[in-house]
Amino acid sequence: MIKDKIIEILEKLPDEELENVYWAVKHIEKKYLFNWNLFGKGVKITNQFEESEKIVALWDATFAGHISEEIKNEINYNQFKWHIFSYKKQACLTEHAARSAFNTTNKNEVYVMNQNSPYITLLxxxxxxxxxxxxxxxxxxxxxxxxxxxxxxxxxxxxxxxFSRLNKKNSVSSI
Structure with missing residues (x-):
């Protein structure tokens, strides 16, 4: 049984390594619970490995394409793309208004992009x-x-x- 194999490995590890194991398992649990919640809502989850770079480039072009490289450097865009919103370089709703807009928007097919991951998920x-x-x-x-x-x-x-919604004249063609 897999649990027995895991326990066997854990027993061999020194105590100082167990904290690393704990946090790795917590991360796996968090991801599992997140996906389980989505599955419960009927969401179908697909990882987009081959198209990820193209999708990220389209997001950049769509939501930050009008911002110069100089401004992007000033606001540390490459560190956190959302700085275009926090530094008010792209129009957006914030806080409760942003949540409300998201909750009432059609989301039949959406992408999920994490800042520090090269992969995109399609929901x-x-x-x-x-x-x-x-x-x-x-x-x-x-x-x-x-x-x-x-x-x-x-x-x-x-x-x-x-939450930012573009008007039709600013949109970029989708994949």
Missing amino acids: RNANEIIAEDFDNEQDVYIFDSSFTWTYVQTHESMCGPY
Whole structure:
């Protein structure tokens, strides 16, 4: 049984390594519970490995394409893309207004992008997801497959969440 194998490994590790194991297991548990919640809402989850770079580039072009490289450097855009909202370089709703906008927006098919991950997740049949589903996530960007809006949950309690909807003239074609 797999639990017995894990226990066997744990018994061999020195105490100072057990904290690392604990946090790794907590991370796995968090991801499992997050996905379980989505599954309970009928959401179909697909990881997008091959198209991730293209999707990230389209998000950048759509929501930050009008911002110069100089300004991006000044606001540390490469560290946190959501700085375009916190530094007021892209129009957006914040806090409760952002959550409300996200909760009432059509979310049949959305992408989920994490700031520090090279992979994108596609959520289908996602209309039941709400802002509160992402409250324990950090630096996560949710956006529709047509790149007409984005919702961002940051790691900082005093920043965000943010919701931005583009008008038709600013949109970029989707994948």
